[in-house]
Amino acid sequence: xxxxxxxxxxxxxxxxxxxxxxxxxxxxxxxxxxxxxxxxxxxxxxxxxxxxxxxxxxxxxxxxxxxxxxxxxxxxxxxxxxxxxxxxxxxxxxxxxxxxxxxxxxxxxxxxxxxxxxxxxxxxxxxxxxxxxxxxxxxxxxxxxxxxxxxxxxxxxxxxxxxxxxxxxxxxxxxxxxxxxxxxxxxxxxxxxxxxxxxxxxxxxxxxxxxxxxxxxxxxxxxxxxxxxxxxxxxxxxxxxxxxxxxxxxxxxx
Amino acid sequence: xxxxxxxxxxxxxxxxxxxxxxxxxxxxxxxxxxxxxxxxxxxxxxxxxxxxxxxxxxxxxxxxxxxxxxxxxxxxxxxxxxxxxxxxxxxxxxxxxxxxxxxxxxxxxxxxxxxxxxxxxxxxxxxxxxxxxxxxxxxxxxxxxxxxxxxxxxxxxxxxxxxxxxxxxxxxxxxxxxxxxxxxxxxxxxxxxxxxxxxxxxxxxxxxxxxxxxxxxxxxxxxxxxxxxxxxxxxxxxxxxxxxxxxxxxxxxx
Numbered sequence: 001x002x003x004x005x006x007x008x009x010x011x012x013x014x015x016x017x018x019x020x021x022x023x024x025x026x027x028x029x030x031x032x033x034x035x036x037x038x039x040x041x042x043x044x045x046x047x048x049x050x051x052x053x054x055x056x057x058x059x060x061x062x063x064x065x066x067x068x069x070x071x072x073x074x075x076x077x078x079x080x081x082x083x084x085x086x087x088x089x090x091x092x093x094x095x096x097x098x099x100x101x102x103x104x105x106x107x108x109x110x111x112x113x114x115x116x117x118x119x120x121x122x123x124x125x126x127x128x129x130x131x132x133x134x135x136x137x138x139x140x141x142x143x144x145x146x147x148x149x150x151x152x153x154x155x156x157x158x159x160x161x162x163x164x165x166x167x168x169x170x171x172x173x174x175x176x177x178x179x180x181x182x183x184x185x186x187x188x189x190x191x192x193x194x195x196x197x198x199x200x201x202x203x204x205x206x207x208x209x210x211x212x213x214x215x216x217x218x219x220x221x222x223x224x225x226x227x228x229x230x231x232x233x234x235x236x237x238x239x240x241x242x243x244x245x246x247x248x249x250x251x252x253x254x
Numbered sequence: 255x256x257x258x259x260x261x262x263x264x265x266x267x268x269x270x271x272x273x274x275x276x277x278x279x280x281x282x283x284x285x286x287x288x289x290x291x292x293x294x295x296x297x298x299x300x301x302x303x304x305x306x307x308x309x310x311x312x313x314x315x316x317x318x319x320x321x322x323x324x325x326x327x328x329x330x331x332x333x334x335x336x337x338x339x340x341x342x343x344x345x346x347x348x349x350x351x352x353x354x355x356x357x358x359x360x361x362x363x364x365x366x367x368x369x370x371x372x373x374x375x376x377x378x379x380x381x382x383x384x385x386x387x388x389x390x391x392x393x394x395x396x397x398x399x400x401x402x403x404x405x406x407x408x409x410x411x412x413x414x415x416x417x418x419x420x421x422x423x424x425x426x427x428x429x430x431x432x433x434x435x436x437x438x439x440x441x442x443x444x445x446x447x448x449x450x451x452x453x454x455x456x457x458x459x460x461x462x463x464x465x466x467x468x469x470x471x472x473x474x475x476x477x478x479x480x481x482x483x484x485x486x487x488x489x490x491x492x493x494x495x496x497x498x499x500x501x502x503x504x505x506x507x508x
Contacts, residue, residue: 017459020297021427022287023474024461026280029302033276043274045309048283048300051459055299078439079460080447110440117443136464152462175275186332186364189371193334205271205305206333207278208406210390220277 006224008170010036011063012046015056015074015084016151019048028073028156035160040172040224041069051075056087064091064146069167074151076140078117085123085141088148094126101130102138132162142166171224176233180240181216181247184208188217191239199232201225218251260478262424264290265317266300269310269328269338270405273302282327282410289414294426294478295323305329310341318345318400323421328405330394332371339377339395342402348380355384356392386416396420425478430487434494435470435501438462442471445493453486455479472505 012032018024029046036043044067049055056075064070075084089096102122106114121138124130131140131147135158140149142163149159180188185208196204202223209216219236223229237248266286272278283300290297298321303309310329318324329338343350356376360368375392378384385394385401389412394403396417403413434442439462450458456477463470473490477483491502 017457018461018474019283020287020300021429021476022284022291022297023429025284029273030276030279033274035276037276043276044304046274046302050298077460077462079443080450081459113441115440115444117447118440120443121440173275175277186369186372186375187367189333189374190369193371196334203271205335206331207272208331220272222275 006040006170008039008041008069008168009044009067010041010069010071011044011067013056013059013063013070013072014046014048014151015051015072015087016048017050017081019074020050027153028151031153031157032071032073032160035164037173039164039167040170041167042170042173051081051083053083053087053090056084057091060088060091060146064144068145070146071163072146072148073156076121076138076148076150078120082120084148085120085125088128088141088143088146089125091146092125092127092143094143096123096125098122099124099130099141105138131159134158134161173222173224174226174229175220175222176229177251178219178221178233178236178240179216179249179251180219180245181214181249183216183245183247185217187243188219188240188245191243191245192219192236195232195236195239198235199223199228202228202232204232204236216247260294260424262293262295262323262422263298263321264295264323264325265298265321267310267313267317267324267326268300268302268405269305269326269341270302271304271335273328274304281407282405285407285411286325286327286414289418291427293418293421293423295421295424296427305335305337307337307341307344310338311345314341314345314400318398322399324400325417326400326402327410330375330392330402330404332374336374338402339374339379342382342395342397342400343379345400346379346381346397348397350377350379352376353378353384353395359392385413388412388415427476427478428480428483429474429476430483431505432473432475432487432490432494433470433503433505434473434499435468435503437470437499437501439471441497442473442494442499445497445499446473446490449486449490449493452489453477453482456482456486458486458490470501 124141128141128143133139135155207218378395382395382397387393389409461472
C-alpha cells in the first residue's frame with residue numbers, strides 16, 4: 001500500500017457564463033484531469049461558476065483551503081467581464097499591481113495602443129508569479145497554491161506546460177482496463193464488488209457500453225501500486241469467470 | 255425589465271470518478287445548460303465530485319438549498335460504486351425503498367435473474383417520484399427539487415424529456431450575437447463595457463476567436479426582454495463603429 005502521505009490533491013474552478021449558458025462545451029476540465037493524473041495528483045472536485053465576483057471568490061477560497069492545488073480557467077482577458085484577477089486578489093486579501101514584465105510585453109506588442117482594457121491583462125496579485133504563455137497574449141499567474149490560466153483551450157494547454165514543473169506530484173496512478181463483452185452490469189456487479197472490497201486502496205469502476213456492435217462494460221482498476229493493480233486484474237478475471245462471465249479482454253485504458 | 259420574481263435558478267451535480275480521472279469527457283453539463291436555457295431557467299453553478307458518499311451528500315445539500323432546482327447525473331447503475339440513490343436519501347434524511355413499478359420492470363426483463371445488484375436500481379427515496387427512461391433500463395427519480403438522472407448521455411437526454419414538464423420556468427432568455435472581424439478584445443473592451451454598464455439587466459460577453467481564417471470576437475448579448483436585447487445590439491454596433499470598428503455581422507447564436 002502506498003503511504004497516505006504521498007497523496008496530493010487538487011481542484012479545478014471553471015469561470016465563465018458561456019459554460020453555464022450552454023454556449024460553450026468545456027473541454028478544459030478533461031485536459032486538466034489527465035494532466036493531474038500524469039503528475040500523480042488526485043483531482044477531487046471541480047466547480048463551474050459564472051462571472052460574478054462573490055461567487056468566484058467564495059469558490060476559490062473553498063477549494064484552495066481544502067486541496068493542495070487549485071487551477072482556475074477563464075476570465076483573464078481585457079473585457080469588463082474578465083474579473084478573475086480581481087477575484088483571486090480578493091480571495092487572498094491582497095492588491096493587484098501592473099506587472100512590469102507584462103507591461104513590457106504589451107508595450108512591445110501594442111506601442112501607444114496599450115489602452116486601459118489591455119492594461120487590465122497586466123494585473124497580477126501582490127506576491128504572485130507569472131505562468132508562461134507559449135501560444136499568444138499575456139501570461140497567466142499564480143499565487144500560493146492557485147494557478148490562474150486562460151479559458152481558451154489552446155492557450156490553457158500551453159500554460160499547463162509551465163504549471164507542471166511547479167507541482168509536487170504524488171505516486172502516479174496506474175490504470176488497467178478489462179473489457180467484458182456480452183454481459184451487463186447487473187451480472188458483473190457481484191464479483192466486481194467482492195474484489196473491490198478486498199482492495200480498499202484501489203478504485204474499481206464499471207463503465208457500460210452498448211450499441212449496434214453489442215454491449216458490455218469496461219472495468220477499470222486504478223491504483224498507485226502497479227503490482228497490486230496487475231494482481232487485481234488477474235483476481236477480477238478469475239472471479240468473473242467463476243460467475244460464468246468469460247468474454248474478457250485486456251484493453252488499453254480507457 | 256423583467257421582474258426579479260420570475261428568475262428561476264438551478265444547479266447541476268455531476269457524480270463520477272471517471273470525469274475527475276480524465277477517463278470520460280463530460281457532455282451532460284452542456285446538454286443540461288441548453289435544456290435549462292430553453293425553459294428560461296438560469297443555470298448558476300455546477301460541481302463535479304467523485305464516488306464518495308460524504309462528498310456527494312454535502313454537494314447535494316449545498317446546491318438544493320441554494321437553487322430552485324438541482325439535477326444530478328451519474329451513479330444510478332447496479333454496481334458497488336453507484337451510490338447516488340443512497341446519497342440523495344441521506345441528504346433528505348429519508349430511507350430508500352424498492353419501488354414496485356421498477357421491481358415489476360426488472361422482473362419482466364430479468365425473471366429469476368433479478369439479483370441483488372439489479373435490485374439496487376429499484377431503490378427510490380421515500381417521498382420520491384419516478385422519472386421516465388425512454389431509452390433503456392430503469393427510470394431515474396426525483397425528490398423535492400432534486401432530479402436524479404443517469405450518467406450515460408443518451409439515457410440522460412431521454413430522462414430530461416420527463417423533467418421538463420415538472421419545471422416552473424422563468425422568462426426565457428433570448429440571445430443575439432454580433433461578430434467582429436479583424437479587431438481584438440483590447441480595442442473592443444471599452445465600447446463593450448460602456449454599453450454593458452448602461453444595461454445592467456443584460457449579460458454582454460466577448461468570446462474571441464483566432465485561427466488561419468483571421469481573428470476577432472463574438473459579442474453575445476443575452477437578456478429576458480427581447481426588445482431591450484435588440485435595441486442593445488444596435489446600440490453596441492453604433493458604439494463599436496464610433497470606435498472605428500466596422501467589420502460587424504449579426505450571426506446566429508452562438
